[in-house]
Amino acid sequence: MAMLQDLVDAYKGKIVKPSDALLHKTTHLIQDGMNARAFGEYEKPKALGDARWTDELILSTWYMAETGEVPDKLNFKTGKSDGGFDRLDFQFLPESDWLEHSEAIDTKLPLNRRGDKKNKIEIDIPWYGGGMSYGSVSVNVMMSRAKNAKQWNSFMSTGEGGYPPELYELKENVITQVATGYFGVEEETIQAAPIIEFKYAQGAKPGLGGHLLAAKAGEEVAKLRGSVPFVSLFSPFPFHSTYSVEDHSKHLDWIETVNPKAILSVKVSTPHDVDMVAVGSYYAGAHIIHLDGGYGGTGAAPEIAKKNIAMPIELAIPKVHKFLQKEGVRDKVTIIASGGVRTADDIAKAIALGADGCVLGTTDLVGMGCTRCSNCEGGPSGRGCPWGLTTTDIELQEWVQQDWGAKRLDNLYTAMQWRLRDILRKLGLSNVRELRGRTDLLKYIGKEAGE
């Protein structure tokens, strides 16, 4: 244990909860810096962003999170990845045919379409928050997201790291994730949730399971997960109890026994036969099929896996949508897409490709100050994110305060909902559900046109 002792010593006594003065000073510096850049008071930082999450996308997300409005000087719609959502655009109607601003545009999304006796759930916006575990992010981040989910009558998923007790007060808006390591999965947390999400795979790293590095599995995390502090925590890549579709069906039956009202979401990555996986999940009893494409994930997923294993979500959505239509079961199940969905424009495109709605992970983090620096594990110290997001370090996690985080997300969602309605209005649709599968409303932008 001597070696680990070094790590433990590195924490004990040396790092403390910040004083009010320090907290005040640091959070203001961070927040002022973000705002100044989002409002264009400084030049865009040269190293900010990448092709998918460009500097403008990050800055515009900060802008929306601060103001609740879309910016007029920044591209808040697309990145420069040269493919997928970034090469799709809408076929808007001529301006004369746009719906009036006064017209109510419905963005509600029902999640249970099976017509069974389980929870009838409808969310106000066609997206909810994806799983980020306690351990990978702090309680403050989880609480910020959960508070915002309540505000929007939507959800956020626990990810696989246990169910911090604070979350119980918001349990009506929290999805309990059941993943391969069963961290934090107990009857109590299954019974608390209106939706249970089975995580079979993650698009960012399919076939690799989960891995929380030792440094981030500190004492609080270890306590919640029931592990030894400061040792790496693995989730296996498969459910060892589920090597077959009848095992999967049994798995869903198990949850039904523990929480007969909960609706069931099955999160899978996007292998080449994702359509088979989806239809198998539907017949096994899933209400939501959550397709996680290859572009998601934080900086903690291995580079070799990100973008290289799973199918891009833009290909997976229509494949599954059409297959389920052919099977005649499309209207009995909700398809949720994630893994590279960044903006309201992306959400609208995913829906037009055939999804019912989306799940956001990284967008929420960017809203709370993520710069996409890919330093989620926190570099040499292992303390985690320097902006206080993907960390459980008792000092760093304070840089994100719950009410501030929730407010930022509320603003961001306000702007995103406005933009989604803006798109629908220009397409002549008064209801987001009418957009589903309308690939005719999309167009491919060729290289030249796009430049």
Next chain:
Amino acid sequence: MIDPSKIIQARREMTASHPKFERRDEDAAEGGCGVVGLASEIPVAGRHLFDSLEQMRNRGNGKGGGVAMVGLDPEQFGVTASILADSYLYAVAYLDSKVRDAVEETFIHSNFHVDHIHEMPALETWENDLPALDTRPPDVVCYFVRPREDVLDEFISVKLQDTIDPNDREAASEEFVFHTTHSLNVEFYAKDGRTDAFVLSHGRDLLILKIVGYAEDVIRFYCLDDVTAHVWIGHHRYPTRGRVTHPGGAHPFGQGIDCALVHNGDFSNYVSVKDYLAQRGMEPLFFTDTEVGALAFDLHRRVYGYSMEHVIESLAPTSELDYVMLPEDKQEVYSAIQRTHIHGSPDGPWFFIIAQSEGTTHRLIGITDTSMLRPQVFAYQRGEVGIAFCGSEKQVIDAVLDSLASEDKRFWRRADEYWNARGGSYTDGGAFLFDVRPTEDGGKELVMTNKFGEVVDTHPSGGYGAADAAEESPLKLDKMDSELAYFSVLEALPHMEWPEALATLEAIESNALSAGREWVWNLLSRLLDRRYDTGSLRRSRWLDSVEASLIRTISAARHQPCDSFVGQVTLGHHPTPASGTQRIVVDARPYPPEGTDSLALELVALHKAGWKRFVLLHCRGHRFIGNGFGPGTSDVEIDVLGAVGDYLGSGSDGMRITMHGNAQDQVAQIHKAGELVVHGDVGQCYGYGSKGGRLFVLGNAAGRPMINAVGSPKVVINGTALDYLAESFMAGDPLEGGGFVIINGMRFDQRGEMLALETPYPGGNLFSLASGGAIYIRDPHKRLSDSQLNGGAFTEMTDEDWAVVEPMLQRNEEHFGIPLQRLLTVEGELTSPSEVYRKIIPVKSKTLHAEAAWAGHAD
């Protein structure tokens, strides 16, 4: 034997002459399955598989069911014994009956002498009587045929280039049948996706039938209730896709000559196996992994002429520690087989059950995959009649025995042995062959061999003869307390014959009137659970009688409740408990095994109605027992009798569950607190992700027990685990309240004596990737080696360790009557714990080294 290269060349030419068939999107992907197989010395009628298959419906989805039968009754097919034995039973499924004339003209009569045609009867009222069927099963015609001599001559001279030994004419005729079937299937099934007709099976004395539906509906639809066979396989398929319009993809597959193969699982290397076969001239037409499995099996067995041992090795290769443990000559052959056939060897989860008709032998084979990813159970019972089984779950075996016993006094409801196999193991190969062979006196004899061809003794001691009870029991138990009565029975039993033994049970039962049911419950449940000497009585049959007495006594509480027991009178009956200790007795049979009306949810409802103590009788694969009670259940107690289903006690938070017999898969998953005691074996993934509590197993755990456990689970397994024990175990420090697993590595002989296993842990992977907790393993002779550890290390067993182990072993003694003293006794000598038990702790992985280096760097 015919030179395999000639056969393969002929196949290549045949497939080259056919159009290419690619797997289309519409072809159903394979899913999981449920299966039961049996081999019996006497013919068994189809109806006996009925309950078994019905209880296992949840392993299929009604989109593929099938049966295979070997060792048929010639009369039932209107043929003589010699025609049945010598002619190929060429069974054609007509999805479109209009093509029958064309099939007969182009393939049957032109190629074969037809000795007899038997049309399978069909239940014409199926639309009303079989509600689960929505596609009419095909008409099936059985042609008893022999290749025409002139056609066979031509086949030999042209296709096999006339170079075969005249003695190989029989083998050539088999290959001719193989070719004919493939061509027929191409013409009438695969070409242009027409699916009008295909060959179900073409072996001798072997028949396959399959439908789009559940397997028990095969029995109903084709009126097989009274049709008998010595070997049966029933199989539910779970294809992932929704609409399946014809049963071509259902199991069993009969592409091989004289064999029918079913499979539970899913190859991850379908394409590789398909390519391997394509190189050898074979093209699949049904596009499921089972089909290629059947083709590979037949290729190795019949074309290459391998022994069964080598066929099994080619499918389930021996690796890791098991390979090392093999004798050198075997290693040499095995490694040659592996090098040659690895691409034809299925990877991923699979479990094969094969019915084979080998001359006069009727054979059932079960082959376990080397990763043990699919659940499987083997069993046998040998009374006046020997019968053997393999299946997906224990309960499906018990259901067949139950059905047989209800009609035929030669059977009883409990097998002599049940076991799980370890695929590719050096001890038995994880594969078993059950042969029903003719005896000299015209009867049949069941012989079991393992992969290596070694005969396994399936003759347990003790008489099984059902006798009438004697007038009076030699024991006077009525004034004793139940504990004393128990020991008195134990003392007397080895000297009793059946009449006295049964009289003793009767006396115990009737004592309920004066001593109360609780007394009977305490006494009989112990007699049911414990291991002891049953003298001249066959143990399994004695336990069957004990269980019957116990159930009778407790069931009586349904109409005559007492202070201790109240029986549920009807489905959904929720009486009010008279006291906090009163038990409610629930008959499991009317409840479905899962879903909103399940037994598991009925228990939750009874709990909400105030019940704390439950006794479940007659479980038949009922799943999720004890699940859904929610947090804080330390006052709940559940006793389970029968064949329980998966997920027993999963998620318990304080309750105590006692399983009076074997349990199945996923027991104690995410177990949080409380106690779960299994008086038998547990199946796959025991204690997966568990967080705490105390778990006790009398026998063995199958693959992957206690993986990903965290917190503080404390476990005693008195037998062993097959492999992958406590992988990624993370449960803290055992000396500071963390979790651990104690493996005693013991077994019981027929006299109930405890013996150490040859090795306390046979698997090649122990405590892999563990980061917390410990294993304490009884290994006084240091049989375990470092090579079995992957991330663990042996360390000294200290007094502090014994201080946490001892209380668990004391509790173990209370549950199972296994004396702590006995565990510390090595070759007759009482030995100190530190010399008997070895401790295994996690060592730091390389990943951790790197992190620590980083952390140090940061300072």
